[in-house]
Amino acid sequence: MDIYKSPLYQAIKLKLDLRKITNQKIVAFDLASLGEIQFFEPVLRLYAKNKPDDKILIIYRDNTNHQFGKLFEDIGDRFIYIENELLRSFFYPEIDIFITTEQYSHGLDFVYSIVLFHGQPSKGLTFTKEIINSFDALFFYGPMHKDAFKNFLTDWNIDHPNHLDTYEIGYPKSDNLLNGHINTIDLTESLHLDPTKKTLLYAPAFNEGASLRKHGLEIIRILCGLNKFNILVKLPIDCWESNKNFYSTGGVNWFDEIGKLEEVFSNLWLFRDFKIDPLLALSDILITCISSVSFEFLALQKPVIFIETPEYFNNYLKSIFPQIDTSSWASRTTINGGKEFGLVIKNIYDLPKAIMQVLDNPDDYPFQKEYIKQYILYNPGHATVTAVNHIFEILNSNRKSRRPFPFSHLFRSLYKFLPEPIRSAARFIKHLPNNFFNRSLRKINLIINYFGFTVSKSGMGYIDPAQTIHNAQKSGLSICDYLENKEPDKRKHGRRNRIINKLAEYNTLSSCTTALEIGPGTGMYLEKVLELAKPIRYEIYETHRGWINYLKSKFEKSSSCTLVVHTANGHSLDQTQSNSCNIVHAHGVFVYIPILNTLHYISESARVLAPGGFLVFDCLTEDCLNYNDAKRWLESSMRFPVIIQHSLLMEYTVNEGFVFIGKFTEVYGFSRVNYYIFRKKI
Known part of the structure; x- marks a missing residue:
């Protein structure tokens, strides 16, 4: 590994770059996209002019720093460029203020964070609970903007957070236009x-x-x-x-x-x-x-x-x-x-x-x-001066972030910088109880098998690997075709391909370099995603050792894609880096795990997905089960279905930074499931 490219080296280098002299301030401007430059450019230029000795950080994504530099050649030597993922992978309290126009980027941990916004409020999508909890200050454009914020608090029955300051600024972007x-x-x-x-x-x-x-x-x-x-x-x-x-x-x-x-x-x-x-x-x-x-x-x-x-x-x-x-x-x-x-x-x-x-x-x-x-508008034609004056006031008063301490972010960042041997040991200890249970279960089965009994998990998600692989090979079929063909319900024949075709229609498999699947089991979706999306890295979280061994034997030797196998704990994706995946998908998983585990997986998906990445999963919502469906389930031996409310899913995902793209229905068990497609905001 090239030490100069390691996260730890980059973090230490940045720490050194952020050293300050007496009375010097460090202000970070977030370059969320090239299109949003116009919304903070007047503030950046006036700040740079009035504070020639302060350090100015530009937080960029996807190599936009080069194009940004061309637009600011006159003051470009003032900037220190930092890639967004690096900045958010550790903590930099040396930074005095973080300023962004993209509220969905969220504030910076331990740093007083301001959102300038990128346009007047409209469409009902300006605020979420997570947004207001991740910033210390909102710079409002006018009374209407403030009304939009008040309406949001009322609609969601939320009190104004104690940590959140609001300022009557105006619209810096429009100053030249109005003047x-x-x-x-x-x-x-x-x-x-x-x-x-x-x-x-x-x-x-x-x-x-x-x-x-x-x-x-x-x-x-x-x-x-x-x-x-x-x-x-x-x-x-x-x-x-x-x-x-x-x-x-x-x-x-x-x-x-x-x-x-x-x-x-x-x-x-x-x-x-x-x-x-x-x-x-x-x-x-x-x-x-x-x-x-x-x-x-x-x-x-x-x-x-x-x-x-x-x-x-x-x-x-x-x-x-x-x-x-x-x-x-x-x-x-x-x-x-x-x-x-x-x-x-x-x-x-x-x-x-x-x-x-x-x-x-x-x-x-x-x-x-x-x-x-x-x-x-507040201060029409003079919003830039107003904004910069308030930034000066915040800096001069040494105001600090009063947001709740980000414990989860802290542990995740510290874990990332641990050497791999220590991380492996931590994972081993974490999964030790589960491994002990699995070993014990195998020993119990060795004994009771003699009497014709076995202990196994109930539900459709648990398919015996050895028997299934043997029967599929004997039939000359793929595992997917074998499992679907043995279904008496003809609607289930071709089910996997219908689902994959739907995902393709939504462009979820395009421009995919890294995919992650929760609970791949037989690998039937894995093989189609490899075929259509052609990722170079495919991460899986699987609990069943038998299926893990099968997937390794079949896919690990691929020259075009690296298969990365993680041990699943049933609720997190803690072994995957933040902002690293283009798609996270799960099939037949959220139908049986506890609701809170599903919500945790959604939060984890929001973390590991790159901006614009897709989250795809199926689940049972209240419209998936009627009286007759329930009776058919009750007549079977299966008792695993878990119902999750559609309204809860929509509320939770939007507050985790997702945009709802669409959904479709597919047959499942003795009823049906809804497939949901979300996209992480860019």
């Missing part, structure tokens, strides 16, 4: 727009149920049919993700699709930069749906036309928050994008009429102009 510092003449020339025409800007939200996925291309065609206008399209920063990222793109490369329309319509321009502010300054009307960019346009006192998105409110939000009554959310300003301030249309073919109505009545739109000024 008229953007040169629209140069932009008009660079885009080759017709200066004699009005300019319409279509800037939709990316989410499922929003206008882009529902009618985006047709909306653009309708707008381009209005030849007397310049048509600009600005995609949300999520659309820069690969089309394999279903959560962000819906599986569509929108740049390619809209690019094809550019070749057809001479008055269409797809803006391919992250920053939207120049377009907001240039445009006369904004067309959107639930995107928070509407508030930025409204702050300029410009008109917005909203396209209704009932599926987002009636289906998508309801699926994420099934335990909350979301029926009134479509009327909340903090969730609907501010529709009460603009003209709303239900049919996209009414767009031409709506555009003319707005242009013919310029004094009428937007509605409630004076109220908008007071409600949307």
Whole structure:
């Protein structure tokens, strides 16, 4: 092993880099994505200008430090770049403040952590319990932003955490826009727009149920049919993700699709930069749906036309928050994008009429102009100065994080830096009781087998390896085909392949370098994932020694993929590094283990999955069992099924940083199971 690449060496080196001189401060800015630079750039530049002697850390992911450096060549020598995983793998109390725009990245342990956010609140997805518990300060954009926070606390019946400070800051990103510092003449020339025409800007939200996925291309065609206008399209920063990222793109490369329309319509321009502010300054009307960019346009006192998105409110939000009554959310300003301030249309073919109505009545739109000024922003045009002044105040007062002590993070980090022999010894001691029980059980069976009895675990999940392997080989079938063909219920034939095909439809097996499976047993899913996803590393957690030996003999010698076998303890993935996996999946496991163990596995999956990674599992929810199903189970010898509430799953996963992607139903036992697909937020 190259010692210079080891986590311990890197941590020690970083510790040395963080040494301070007298009165020097260390401030860490989180580069969650290139698209989010615009939300903290004004604050970073002003801080760097006013504090030339302080150390500034840039926390990056996926080699974005190189592109970031090109944008800040004038002050680039001030930065110390740190990879996000390294920073979060240990503790660095030397850092005085951690600042991020991505609340789902969470704060930094032991460090006073501030979230600047990356857009006004909308869609009902700004806050979660875990978010507010992981930060020390929220920098609010305006009274509306604060209302969104209060609504969240009310909806979830949560008290304002004692550790959490809130500040009335404003929106630093919009300062130049509000102060008229953007040169629209140069932009008009660079885009080759017709200066004699009005300019319409279509800037939709990316989410499922929003206008882009529902009618985006047709909306653009309708707008381009209005030849007397310049048509600009600005995609949300999520659309820069690969089309394999279903959560962000819906599986569509929108740049390619809209690019094809550019070749057809001479008055269409797809803006391919992250920053939207120049377009907001240039445009006369904004067309959107639930995107928070509407508030930025409204702050300029410009008109917005909203396209209704009932599926987002009636289906998508309801699926994420099934335990909350979301029926009134479509009327909340903090969730609907501010529709009460603009003209709303239900049919996209009414767009031409709506555009003319707005242009013919310029004094009428937007509605409630004076109220908008007071409600949307604190300190309009001066938010950057306000933010930096509050950062100075926090630094000068040596304010420390008051969040609860992160014991679990501490133990996990210390474990990671232990030498492998010590980690192996720790695992051995941890699993000693379970190993002792298994050895004892084997000895008992040796005795009672003589009398024709055996002690075994009940339930469908426990299949005898030796007998199954022997019978499958004798039949000339794979284990999967042998097990499915012996099922009297014909619906179960081909079950494994149906499930795998569904996972492929959701793009869960694309761009997969590391997979992890909980309870692979026979390996029937393992072999298909290896075939379709072609990972280079496959980790498994399995309890049955017989199946472990079989999987090792069959897959360990693969030249294209390394099989890593971990001893399972029934609730954690403690031998897997954080942010290291692209998919975690389990089949026929969460149907029988205790609910709390399932929830622990979900939390562990949130830890080990890389941002954008998938969590896939099946379980029995309340809709999987009716009276007749229950009777069939009772007529069998099996008593293992465990029911978990759908609402609990949705609440728990969203607070663990997951986004619900979809679910499907498949036959199982004497009833059926629901397969859930979640994605870790990026």
